[in-house]
Amino acid sequence: MSHKMIVICAPSGAGKSTLLTRLKKDHPELVWSVSCTTRPIRKGEDHGKDYFFIKKESFEKQIADQEFVEWAQVHSNYYGTSKRFVNEGIEKNWKMLFDLDVQGVDSMKKIYGEGAVVIFIEPPSIEELEKRLRSRGTDIEEVILERVKNARRELLRKNDFDHVVLNDDVERAYKELKALVERILA
Ligand code: ADP
Ligand code: 5GP
Numbered sequence: 001m002s003h004k005m006i007v008i009c010a011p012s013g014a015g016k017s018t019l020l021t022r023l024k025k026d027h028p029e030l031v032w033s034v035s036c037t038t039r040p041i042r043k044g045e046d047h048g049k050d051y052f053f054i055k056k057e058s059f060e061k062q063i064a065d066q067e068f069v070e071w072a073q074v075h076s077n078y079y080g081t082s083k084r085f086v087n088e089g090i091e092k093n094w095k096m097l098f099d100l101d102v103q104g105v106d107s108m109k110k111i112y113g114e115g116a117v118v119i120f121i122e123p124p125s126i127e128e129l130e131k132r133l134r135s136r137g138t139d140i141e142e143v144i145l146e147r148v149k150n151a152r153r154e155l156l157r158k159n160d161f162d163h164v165v166l167n168d169d170v171e172r173a174y175k176e177l178k179a180l181v182e183r184i185l186a
Contacts, residue, residue, distance in 0.1 A: 004095040005086075005112060006030070006184060009105050010121035011151030012075070013133035015167040019121060020099065022174055023181060030181075031094040033085055036062065039077035042138050070100070070107035075146055079104070095185055102154050105161070117184050119177070120161040124168045126152060 010016035024030060036052045038059050047053050054062075059078045063071060071080030081098065089096045098116075100108065108116040123129040129151055133144045158164055163180055167173040 003090045003093045004185060005089075005098065005108070005116040006096070006181060007098040007100055007105055007108055007116050007118045008121065009100055009102060009118055009154075009161065010167075011123060011129060011154045012147040013129040013136070013151065014121045014123040015132065015170065015173070016099065016121045018170060019165075019167065019174055019177055020097075023178060024097070026178060027095075027181065027185075029095055030097040031089060033081055033089075033096055033098045035079050035081055035099070036068075037077055037079045039075070039079075069111065070104050072101055072103035072107075074101045074103070075143065075150065081108075102157050117163070118161045119163045119165060119180065120158050121173075121177075122155070122158055122164050122166045123151070124166065126155070 008016055008020060024032060034048065034050070034052060036054050036059060038054060038056045039051075041047065041051075041053045045051070056078065059080065062068060062080065067083055068080035069083040069086045071078060073079075079101065081100070081104065086096070088094075098104070098108070105118050109118070123132070126148065130144070130148050133139060133147060139147070165173055165177045165180065
């Protein structure tokens, strides 16, 4: 048995967190890569579980110390994946699960090639994505507009990923995602 790396990528508001919460519950053997970020913590999130929420200065120090396997600036904040985590997962044959933006996906593909399987979660439309961001109620207008703008750009890349799951109806989409992940893990 060897390690697995499953990378989930989605424009903000596509419903990735909703789907991943269920996937993690149904597949506790998946080891979640807790990224570091400089963005403010949201209601309901936990430090050390969802992200390590750190200051810009300490993030920049970790970049300088080469502690990230990849890092990127997304929506004006830093996000990065721990090199120590990935190396430990490879050594211990973990089934690892990542949530990365398209820059992170490109980095992982460059390093691990087919060893990292990328699943893109696609929203039904930009309009629906914007509606979901507003109904989530976690971001101010300026942030929502920036996320919508980034989403338009990310959607242009959807054909570059290994798999695409359309999040139209959440039950249908989750069933498809779960079956796909189970195929990858088999
Ligand atoms: P992401 O993690 O991709 O930014 P979320 O999972 O936070 O997105 O979803 C954004 C909002 O859309 C949330 O309020 C969520 O409940 C809602 N949502 C998720 N999937 C669907 C869906 N298939 N249909 C309608 N609303 C959805
Ligand atoms: P959010 O702030 O909504 O949690 O995440 C914003 C974006 O950052 C999402 O597209 C998410 O996939 C991405 N992201 C989260 N962690 C990382 C990471 O470690 N590296 C990269 N490159 N992107 C990340």
